[in-house]
Amino acid sequence: MRSTISGYTALPKAHKFSAAGLVTVAGAAALTFALVPQASAADVSSVGVKPVAQSAQEFGVTQDGELAKAADKARADAKAATKTAAKAKAGAERANRSTERKALKPAAPAKKAYADNLDGWIQESLDILRAKGIPASYDGIKRNIMRESTGNPRAINDWDVNAVNGVPSKGLLQIIDPTFKAYHVDGTSWDIYDPVANITASCNYAADKYGSMDNVNSAY
CATH class of the missing domain: 1.20.5 (Single alpha-helices involved in coiled-coils or other helix-helix interfaces)
Known part of the structure; x- marks a missing residue:
């Protein structure tokens, strides 16, 4: 039996189920669209979004x-x-x-000082002679000096045969220039009038010719 309400027509039972199903589907669809932000297909395709994993990987490598x-x-x-x-x-x-x-290195010994007189000249010459292995004694040197020049380092003989020949004897031990140059001892002056150089060269000559200045007792 159908009942009617003003403005409405009653549906058969089968139609009622169909309508209910449509309502359910429509509601689900409405719910689905409600959860997705409204955007067109063009909007979605225009957004260039790199995959998160790839971007993170590139950042990590850098x-x-x-x-x-x-x-x-x-x-x-x-x-x-x-x-x-x-x-x-x-x-x-x-x-x-x-x-x-x-x-640790030992300090160099201070240079020995010698008096600037006959005694000092002989002492300095003797030290050089000993270092060179040339024999002589203080007494032998002084004795010959006093006979030859009386201790005057600038003495010169201008009358003997050497002077006549143009090579006068000079200095404390009256040695001529050629002999002085031939018997000069390293470490002494080349000035024939230098007292130490004159004594040392003369003693070197006497040692060669007579064995030592100690053996000279006259002109030599």
Whole structure:
């Protein structure tokens, strides 16, 4: 039996189920569209979005490269600093060793001082003669000096045969220029009038000719 309400027509039972199904589907569709932001297909296709995983991967590679460069630079700086420190240490050690050697090295003996007189001249000459292995004694030298020049280092003989021949005897032990040059002793002056040089050359000559100045008792 159908009942009617003003303005409406009753539906058969089968139609009622169909209408209910449509309402359910429509509601689900409405719910689905409500959850998705409203955007056209053109809007979606125009947005260039890289996949998140790819972007993160690229960022990671770039970051690792920069970190690797920084690490390499830090290692290079550390190596350079180590090398510089080692060089400075080596230099300091060399300086210390040099200082230690200087401290251990015995000081050079002070140069012996001699009086500027006949005694001092003979003493200085004797030290040179001993160092050279040339025999002579203080007494033998002084005795011959007093006979030849009376101790005057500027004495010159201008009357004997040597003077006649143009080579006068000169100095404390009256030696001629050619003999002085031939028997000059290294370490002494080349000035024939220098007292020490004159004594030393004369003693060298006497040692060669007579064995020692001690053996000379007259003109030689």
